[in-house]
Every structure is written in structure tokens, then in C-alpha cells.
Amino acid sequence: MRILNLLKIAFKAIVLNKMRSLLTMLGIIIGVASVIAMLAIGEGSKESIRDEISSMGSNMITIRPGDDMRGGVRQAGSAMETLTLEDFQAIKEHATFISYVSPVVNGSGQIINGSNNWPSSIYGVNPEYLNIKIVGLQSGSMFTDAEVKTAAKVAVIGQTVVENVFPDIDNPVGQMIRFNNIPFKVIGVLEEKGENTFGQDQDDVVLAPYTTVQKRILAIDHLNQIMASAVSEEDAPKAVTEVSEILRAQHNLLADQQDDFNVRSMEELISTFSSTSEMLTILLVAVAGISLFIGGIGIMNIMYVSVKERTKEIGLRMAVGGKGSDILMQFLIEAILISITGGIIGVALGIGSTIFIEKFLQWPTSIAVYSIIVSFAVCAITGIFFGWYPARKAAALDPITALRYE
Amino acid sequence: MSKDIIKIQDLKRDFKMGSEVVHALKGVSCTIQEGEFVTIMGSSGSGKSTLLNILGCLDQPTSGIYEIDGVRVKGLSRNELAKIRNEKIGFIFQSYNLLARTTALENVELPLLYNSKISTQERRKRSKEALEKVGLADRLDHTPAQLSGGQQQRVAIARSLVNNPVMILADEATGNLDTKTSYEIMSLFQELNRQGITITFVTHEPDIATFSSRTIILKDGNIIKDDKNKNVQWAAAELSKLPIED
Ligand SMILES: Nc1ncnc2c1ncn2[C@@H]1O[C@H](COP(=O)(O)OP(=O)(O)OP(=O)(O)O)[C@@H](O)[C@H]1O
Numbered sequence: 281m282r283i284l285n286l287l288k289i290a291f292k293a294i295v296l297n298k299m300r301s302l303l304t305m306l307g308i309i310i311g312v313a314s315v316i317a318m319l320a321i322g323e324g325s326k327e328s329i330r331d332e333i334s335s336m337g338s339n340m341i342t343i344r345p346g347d348d349m350r351g352g353v354r355q356a357g358s359a360m361e362t363l364t365l366e367d368f369q370a371i372k373e374h375a376t377f378i379s380y381v382s383p384v385v386n387g388s389g390q391i392i393n394g395s396n397n398w399p400s401s402i403y404g405v406n407p408e409y410l411n412i413k414i415v416g417l418q419s420g421s422m423f424t425d426a427e428v429k430t431a432a433k434v435a436v437i438g439q440t441v442v443e444n445v446f447p448d449i450d451n452p453v454g455q456m457i458r459f460n461n462i463p464f465k466v467i468g469v470l471e472e473k474g475e476n477t478f479g480q481d482q483d484d485v486v487l488a489p490y491t492t493v494q495k496r497i498l499a500i501d502h503l504n505q506i507m508a509s510a511v512s513e514e515d516a517p518k519a520v521t522e523v524s525e526i527l528r529a530q531h532n533l534l535a536d537q538q539d540d541f542n543v544r545s546m547e548e549l550i551s552t553f554s555s556t557s558e559m560l561t562i563l564l565v566a567v568a569g570i571s572l573f574i575g576g577i578g579i580m581n582i583m584y585v586s587v588k589e590r591t592k593e594i595g596l597r598m599a600v601g602g603k604g605s606d607i608l609m610q611f612l613i614e615a616i617l618i619s620i621t622g623g624i625i626g627v628a629l630g631i632g633s634t635i636f637i638e639k640f641l642q643w644p645t646s647i648a649v650y651s652i653i654v655s656f657a658v659c660a661i662t663g664i665f666f667g668w669y670p671a672r673k674a675a676a677l678d679p680i681t682a683l684r685y686e
Numbered sequence: 687m688s689k690d691i692i693k694i695q696d697l698k699r700d701f702k703m704g705s706e707v708v709h710a711l712k713g714v715s716c717t718i719q720e721g722e723f724v725t726i727m728g729s730s731g732s733g734k735s736t737l738l739n740i741l742g743c744l745d746q747p748t749s750g751i752y753e754i755d756g757v758r759v760k761g762l763s764r765n766e767l768a769k770i771r772n773e774k775i776g777f778i779f780q781s782y783n784l785l786a787r788t789t790a791l792e793n794v795e796l797p798l799l800y801n802s803k804i805s806t807q808e809r810r811k812r813s814k815e816a817l818e819k820v821g822l823a824d825r826l827d828h829t830p831a832q833l834s835g836g837q838q839q840r841v842a843i844a845r846s847l848v849n850n851p852v853m854i855l856a857d858e859a860t861g862n863l864d865t866k867t868s869y870e871i872m873s874l875f876q877e878l879n880r881q882g883i884t885i886t887f888v889t890h891e892p893d894i895a896t897f898s899s900r901t902i903i904l905k906d907g908n909i910i911k912d913d914k915n916k917n918v919q920w921a922a923a924e925l926s927k928l929p930i931e932d
């Protein structure tokens with residue numbers, strides 16, 4: 281029989297049992313809709329985490345002092361003074377996968393301007409720091425290498441500091457502030473960056489030459505951190521290895537000694553986050569997949585009923601010349617049509633609910649095209665898989681037995 | 687001498703019922719020629735339906751030879767049997783066996799749907815012609831539920847005609863109908879037979895048998911009588927003799 285006629289017969293059988301067909305499709309509809317919505321939510325949250333981390337500088341590499349076992353006493357990395365200016369110089373000179381690098385010394389204290397004061401953190405850095413953090417200036421300028429060399433008392437401040445210390449002044453560039461009683465001249469204001477992924481206010485900072493912070497505020501020689509930027513996101517892992525090698529050489533570490541520093545790229549952070557949300561996605565999709573499977577069983581069930589109910593019809597079709605294969609195709613196509621129609625409704629419902637979630641719950645979502653294609657394929661396969669056995673049963677009927685069936 | 691449509695020789699059909707074997711046909715032989723109108727009679731359980739089902743290629747004999755239109759049926763596959771049913775045979779059932787909620791026209795089209803050589807237009811055309819032949823030209827779009835028993839059987843007859851079969855087989859086609867409608871149907875069969883269609887007809891009723899040209903009587907799976915009918919009645923004439931109901 282021609283495929284078009286088979287489609288017509290199947291279509292008619294479905295339409296004649298509208299309610300039943302719809303109820304049968306329900307499992308598939310819910311399955312497909314939830315697969316699409318779940319994947320969209322998973323994909324959306326993954327993308328938003330990635331975007332957010334990238335906005336912090338996805339090429340960024342952070343070098344901190346590491347745990348130290350010398351003398352048998354384990355000391356916290358932050359307490360160590362193993363990072364030095366020489367380390368910074370070595371990275372700057374020898375690292376090929378690094379585009380920018382800056383020493384970081386930081387301390388906290390009170391910022392005062394007249395009667396206004398505000399507790400904040402000061403970061404002693406070099407001019408390259410802005411490139412590493414990917415942050416621009418709203419007004420004024422960054423301090424120069426010359427100012428670093430002379431340990432000038434100049435500062436670039438973030439928006440939160442501006443708001444709290446200069447509530448009445450439009451442009452604080454040129455004004456004076458005191459940090460722990462050391463006067464600094466404000467020479468620039470940073471662009472607003474907002475909170476980072478960890479809820480930290482990135483605008484609550486004061487940047488000053490690291491030399492100034494080392495000598496005048498902290499009175500130290502070592503560095504708290506070194507921050508760097510890999511030439512590209514892809515090169516970040518190579519940059520990490522390279523920096524590690526340079527530092528091991530700098531620190532004269534033997535082959536069997538552990539690193540006394542920590543080199544981390546943002547890439548690692550992203551993959552940690554992605555893998556958690558990926559696990560969540562897998563879980564959600566598994567749940568959705570199970571409902572799709574149950575939907576398939578629903579189809580199988582109804583196809584069995586359908587074959588039983590229409591045994592006489594099958595007998596008649598065979599009596600007038602229908603071959604086993606014609607009968608098989610008739611029921612198989614009916615099953616596939618049910619599951620694919622369910623799939624189409626499911627896709628529409630999935631997209632609809634995704635838009636709803638995005639609009640009204642403000643969750644980040646991203647509908648993956650592959651999820652739609654895969655859902656369709658799964659629907660067709662479900663139809664074939666679960667429709668096959670009942671259809672085979674129908675096709676194997678003996679014409680007389682089927683005709684006599686009551 | 688016209689050609690043989692059906693040729694059976696020592697046809698047997700056994701049914702296994704657990705440990706028991708029912709011999710429904712115990713060695714039946716006969717030939718039916720083109721253009722004949724044969725009635726098969728016999729008491730209940732004598733094997734009439736069993737024989738007709740074998741003639742219609744719906745069932746296979748346990749042993750014996752069966753040839754239809756020169757084709758030996760024994761050993762044919764399910765698909766080949768389906769093809770013979772589709773192209774050579776028109777089957778009519780006591781209970782009409784129309785597809786519910788399907789129009790008369792679509793019901794008649796059914797056998798042609800399973801013949802991929804026939805185009806949609808031709809299928810439509812032939813089905814309409816068949817329905818015209820049985821006098822239902824104005825009922826094409828009616829579903830079985832909207833038709834009387836006699837009309838439903840006419841649709842079934844149209845369906846059996848539509849594939850231009852070499853033979854029509856009817857199993858108690860008038861069994862569910864009243865006398866008047868039965869005569870109408872028989873008159874239709876006689877008309878079709880006059881046009882050259884071979885008909886084999888199973889019935890219980892002796893008066894129905896008088897409309898055919900030959901009567902075969904079965905008893906316990908054997909043919910006990912096979913006579914040419916010398917005094918063929920005309921159903922149309924009998925119909926006019928029936929008392930008019932008010
Ligand atoms: N599928 C079957 N399984 C077992 N026995 C069967 C089967 N079909 C028919 N028989 C037996 O074969 C015998 C002939 O049955 P058949 O249906 O041919 O009778 P019939 O002459 O058509 O009777 P009726 O006039 O009542 O329709 C009966 O004894 C019946 O019980």
C-alpha cells in the first residue's frame with residue numbers, strides 16, 4: 281500500500297479516537313517539553329556563569345603563596361611570604377604565554393575624606409592590573425610606571441568608594457583621600473563592575489602603586505599575590521605550566537619538592553562550575569527521559585488495545601488483500617504519528633514554558649537546537665520501538681481467526 | 687466449454703482441538719466453471735463455511751488440490767495468498783463486515799487500496815461504478831450506521847465487485863436479512879451473474895437456492911449431492927409476488 285494511504289488511515293484512526301490519542305500523547309508531550317525546558321535552564325545557567333566569570337577576566341591567572349611544609353609545620357598559604365618582586369620580574373621577563381602581569385599587595389583600612397569615612401581595601405598593583413581585570417576608567421587616568429618607581433601617593437578608586445567618600449562631588453579626580461592616615465591624591469575613577477559571582481563588590485577598591493602600598497602602608501617586601509593574564513583563554517593552561525616552571529626555578533625547588541605557590545587560571549574555575557551545572561543538567565534530563573520512556577509504554581499499551589479492538593477490521597483488511605506488511609505498517613505508522621504529534625506539541629510546550637520561565641521567573645535560559653532535534657528523533661524511535669511489537673502482533677494474525685473475533 | 691474457475695480434488699480440512707481432531711472436510715472434489723451460480727447447502731456444521739474459506743484463500747486445506755483460475759494454491763506464501771484474494775476473489779460475509787464510521791465509498795475502495803497498481807482516480811471511479819451497480823449511487827457518503835441492513839450488504843457486494851474478481855464468494859449473505867430484502871439481494875446477484883460473474887453462495891434456505899443454477903449439498907464434510915438446477919426462479923419475479931406490506 282502507498283505510504284500516503286497508510287498515513288491517511290493512521291490519521292483517521294487517531295482522529296476517531298481524539299481524546300484517547302491525546303491522553304496517550306500526554307506522556308510524550310510532558311517528556312519532550314520537560315527535556316527541552318530542563319536543557320534550556322541547564323544551558324542557560326551554564327552560559328550565565330561562564331559569562332559572569334569571563335567578565336572577571338577569563339584569561340586571568342592568579343599566583344598565590346602555597347602551603348609550606350618546611351620545618352614540618354604546615355602553614356596556611358596566606359601567611360607565607362614566598363612570593364617576591366624577583367618572582368614577578370622573572371615571570372615578566374621569561375613567560376611567553378603571559379601578556380600582562382602585576383604584583384599585588386593588599387591591605388584593608390579606613391578611607392577618610394573630611395567627615396566622610398569608609399572601610400575598604402587597598403590594592404597595590406602596577407598599571408597592567410587594569411588590563412588583567414579588564415576594567416576601564418570612568419574618568420581621570422591610571423598611575424604610570426614612573427609613579428610606581430617613585431612610590432607616588434596616588435590612587436584610583438572604585439564607584440562604591442566614590443559614593444561613600446565623595447557623596448557630594450561629581451568628579452573626585454584631583455581630590456585628596458587618606459588611607460590609614462596616609463594621604464593619596466585621587467587621579468582616576470574605575471568603571472562600575474558590580475558584584476562578581478561570589479557576591480563580592482568589585483567597586484569597593486582603592487588601587488595604588490604597589491611600591492607605595494608596600495612601603496608606606498604595609499611595610500613589607502614580599503607580595504601577597506601576582507596576577508597575570510594569559511595571551512588567550514586557550515593558552516591559559518600552558519601559561520599556568522610555564523609560570524609554575526619559572527617559579528620552581530626561582531625558588532630553587534628540587535624535583536621531589538612540592539610547589540610552595542599556587543597557580544590558578546579562571547578556566548579551572550569555570551570548568552568547576554560548569555561541571556556542577558552539567559551534573560544537574562544530566563540529572564534533569566534523566567528524569568525527563570524517564571517520563572519519555574513512560575510515554576512510550578503508554579503508546580505501546582494503547583496500540584495493544586487498538587489492535588485488540590480492531591481485530592475484526594484487521595481480518596477484513598486481510599480478507600480483501602491486505603498483506604501482513606500492510607497491516608504492520610498501518611499500526612506502526614499510527615504509533616509513530618501519535619508519538620511525533622506528541623513530540624511537536626511537546627516541543628511547542630517546552631519552548632513556551634522556557635519563555636515563561638525566562639520572562640516571569642527571570643531565570644537565564646538558552647534553548648539548545650540539538651535538544652529539539654534529539655527530542656524529535658527520540659519520539660520517532662519511541663513510536664517505532666513501542667509500536668513495533670503490537671503492530672507485529674496485528675500483522676501475524678490469521679485472517680479467519682481475526683474475522684471471527686468478537 | 688467455458689474455463690474452470692475452481693477445481694478441487696479430495697480436499698480435506700482437519701481442525702485440531704487439543705487432543706481431538708475435527709474432520710470438517712473429508713475429501714471434497716468438484717469444479718466450478720466460469721459464469722456458474724452455485725449454491726452450497728447443508729445442515730449446520732456440515733463444513734460449508736470451511737469450504738468457502740478455503741475457496742476464498744482465507745484458509746488452507748490440510749490436504750488435497752485446489753486451483754483457482756489456473757493457479758495452484760497449495761504452498762503459496764501469506765503474501766501470495768493475499769494477492770490472490772486481492773485480485774481474484776470477492777468475499778461477502780453474513781455480518782457485512784464494513785468499517786465503522788467510514789463512508790460507503792471508502793469501504794468499497796478498500797480492496798483497491800491494497801493494489802498499488804491502481805491510481806487514486808481509478809480507485810474512486812471504479813468504486814463509484816460498483817456502488818451504482820448495486821443501486822447506491824446516492825449513498826456514497828453514508829456510513830454503515832446510516833444505512834439499513836440491506837443497504838449495508840449492498841455496500842459489501844459493491845466492495846466484492848470492485849476489484850473485478852474471477853469469482854464472488856458469499857457466506858450466508860442473506861442470513862441477516864428479511865425475505866423481501868433477501869430477494870432484492872438475490873435479484874442483484876442474478877443480475878451480476880447474467881453479466882458473467884461467477885458466484886458461489888452458501889445458504890441455509892432452500893428457496894434462496896432455487897435462484898441459482900447449481901446446488902451442492904454437504905453433509906458431515908462430504909458432498910452428498912451436486913445437481914444442476916433445472917427450474918431456476920427469478921428473484922425479481924418472486925419479489926413482485928410477495929404480499930405488499932402496509
Ligand atoms: N477454527 C476451527 N477450529 C475448530 N473447529 C472448527 C473450526 N472451524 C470450524 N470448525 C468445525 O468444523 C465443522 C464445520 O464448520 P463450518 O463452520 O464449516 O460449518 P457450517 O457448515 O458453516 O455451519 P453453519 O451453517 O452453522 O455456519 C464444525 O464441526 C466446526 O465445529
Ligand SMILES: [Mg+2]
Pocket residue numbers: 734735736
Ligand atoms: Mg457457516
